[in-house]
Amino acid sequence: MAWIVEDRLKAYQPARNEPYLTAKIKDEVSRKYFPRYPNKRAALLPLFHLIMHEYGYIAPQAIDEAATFLELTPSQVQDAVTFYEEFRLEKTGRYVVNVCRSISCELCGHQRVLEKMREIFGIEPGETTADDKITLLEVECLGACEQAPCALVNEDLHGRIKPAEFCSQLQQLPAAPGHSTTDDVR
Amino acid sequence: MAYAGPVLLKRIPDDPAQRKLYRYADYIATGGYASLKKVLAMLPEDVIKLVVDSGLRGRGGAGFPCGTKWTFLPKDLFPRYLAVNFDESEPGTFKDRYLIDHDPHILLEGIAIAAFANKISTSYIYIRGEYHHEAKLLEAALAEAYEHGIFGQKHPGTDIVSHCYVHRGAGAYICGEETGLLESLEGKRGWPRIKPPFPAVAGAFAKPTIINNVETLACLPAIVEHGAAWFKTMGTPSSSGPKLFGVSGHVNKPGVFEEELGIKMSTLIEKYAGGVKGGKYRAAIPGGVSMGVLGTDQYNAELDFDIGRKYNVLGLGTAGVIVMNDKTDLVVMLRNIVRFFAHESCGQCTPCREGTAWMHKILNRIVDGFGQPQDFDMLAELCLTMGAMPGTTICGLADGANWAVKTFLQKFPEDFKSRLKSRQVQGVAGAGVA
Known part of the structure; x- marks a missing residue:
């Protein structure tokens, strides 16, 4: 249900040094997706599809990194990501x-x-x-x-x-x- | 009434063993992109006039005349966008998926024609997230189309370069609503917008935007090839042309079938879908669950855009027919439908967010044997107060929910009433369960 607020405590995960948005992901978005839209924000869904494909879930840190990358605030990204059911915030099985x-x-x-x-x-x-x-x-x-x-x-x-x-x-x-x-x- | 054979499915044979994917070369070899070539030699205004004359109505659910929609674009505002609605999330609907699985270029040709007619600079195919396979097929087909100059070229006589991209959704029914789709395209949550401004004036990225369904656009090559008069020979005066019908549920041979609009539902089920499975016909949903239900005595209903007026349902919708036999528990099925709406309500408007959730709660307790006598009337009352048609919500999601509930209550009242008991009869088990 799109409008149920995720429990932030449950979603807490320690930060890691290695970024979730790897150079490969950033490069693919910049090269393939940015030219498709008039602004960077519109590349949000394609970017998170790549993250989902890579990791199988979306870590809170990935949201912060995506916000910097797309020149948005973390809350704007959080707002969009939590709306969509396919973007899972918790780890799943293989x-x-x-x-x-x-x-x-x-x-x-x-x-x-x-x-x-x-x-x-x-x-x-x-x-x-x-x-x-x-x-x-x-x-x-x-x-x-x-x-x-x-x-x-x-x-x-x-x-x-x-x-x-x-x-x-x-x-x-x-x-x-x-x-x-x-x-x-x- | 003269339907001579498949138009949209002409490259997809009935026999599953013979079906294959049509790539660019196969598509060209079977007459593909000839219509586009013809269109590029015409004036854009003449193409729009042709589509208006054909009486083509939108295949996505609302049945709005496609050509008329195109004429709403303001004269001098550019760039213009085309959003192709391939969200197809309505339960019972799978016609577009089936078409794209085998013949993706028919859609691309339709997009190219629409883009030329309306001087569109970028077309986005908004495909639902669950269609992984179809998104890959379309990406591959688009690469072929770019290679052969279908896209990436200037529209003749203008400086506008035509582009086309795939944009994947991520699992939200509401993104099939046209303004929800635009929000999602812009990288936001898919909350429908208040209209006006209408998308034709300020749509995607606040620019003029047309939103068309996959099947609507797939009709365009045939209209260009054979003309508007030919298109009108099929169907009924108010609903012209061929239509894809998806039949699922209790039938022996579920699948997507093409016929002209106005075909009787009984013909569709018996001639194409192999008859009702596991019992006799009891009820059917004519076009995706938001359209309501057809009763046992409405087996012969004509499936066209007038169905709503004639048979007390919301409309033809997406023509995804769901058949239920006489052993089906209709209360459980209605609970399933209402749960879908409660789950997919975006939560923006209170009547829909709360109303669908309460309908689900009430139906849950009826199914569990704790239904109270007033529940029947309470469901009926909820139907009257939520939705865009009573004017309490932004979009039509709540209307879908309340038409489903309303028509089930009207056409099968005994199924519900027989399960409602007074509190006294329920005894201890019912106490505290409200």
Whole structure:
């Protein structure tokens, strides 16, 4: 829900010396995204997509760094970032399983997917497995209703899910620590 | 009424095994970009007139005439922007995704035509964040288009260079509302703006901006190729042309199907979607959940832009039909719909933020067996007081929520009333649960 204020204490993380906005990210934004818009602020969403892709979540320090980079105040950046559901402020497991819960998926049995996930991995929506491998989330319509029930695993859409098959697919994914990009899933 | 075959889906066969992605070369080989070439030899005013004459209405939900929208641009204000609405977050809607999955260049050609007609300097394709695959497809298609001079060139007879970029959203339904989309494009939270000023005068970056849906723009190449009169041979007098219908829910063969506007819903379900699955037809949502529900006796409703007036729903919306069979618990389904709106309300206007949340609470307690006799009337009353149409909110999100609730209550009252009990009957279990 876009307007729920995140608990700032929970979001607290110690600062680190190494910047989140690496030279690579800054370079990509300056080269690719700044020329597209009349001002720097408009590059905020592309910038945070890059950060999400790199780290899998958004650290408070990244917000401060982005503010300096985009010539905005930290509160302006915070205001925008906390609005969007895809920009997560907390760390997740390596694979984020976004199960769609909207009407077509509920009609076609998204509950059975969640039940199977609970049975196999012992997690409810919002929780992460103990080995930090899988985070389960329920999301609103993924725009793939003809493939209901469907889920987005990191950046890949899985449609016409058969719960048991889907869970065994997830089990077979490599469990190396850290955040993954879509390249590992394929 | 003369629909001779697919127009928008002409490159996408029915058989899933034969479907493939059309890259630039394939697109050219099947007659692509011929319409753009034709347009570039015309006067921009004539292109706008052609679109006005075709009667093309916006495919994104509101059904506003596309050509008329274009004429709202102030004469001498530049630069002008085009925002392509590919946010497609309405539950039950997936037609644009399906189209772009296979034929991204049909959209790019449409954008190029619209950009030329309106002397647009930059077009932004606002795509929802969850469409990772489609964003990559469009980026690749755009690279091809730039390479072949579709974009990055001056519009003939002007000094305006035409650009086109992909801009990804990040998971917010409200960014599909046109001014919410513009805020998001500017790197802000997607709170809809108060109108006026209308986007045509002061839109993206406070410059004149047109916002069109993907499917609307994808209609343009065909209109240019065959003419306005041809386009009007399809559909009904007030709703011309072909339309993509997405059918999902309890049907045997869910998917995206193209037909002319005005087709009966029963035909769509039986001829194209393989009939109702797991039981008999009970209810259907004609075009995304915000449009309300069609009752059991409205199975033969004609799907066109007049549907709202004729069948007591909000409108055709995005034509994402969601079918429910006779074993469906409609109260649970309405709770699902209302939860969606409560979750996606941006929180800017109090009636919507509070109203959708309360509707969700009330429906939750009805589903859980703690519904109270006054709940039915309370839901109905909430519907009357929130939304842009009673004039208490900025955008139409709350209208979507209250039309869904209103039509469910009107068309299936017994489903709700049979679950409401007095406090005494509930006994101890109901005490304290309000």
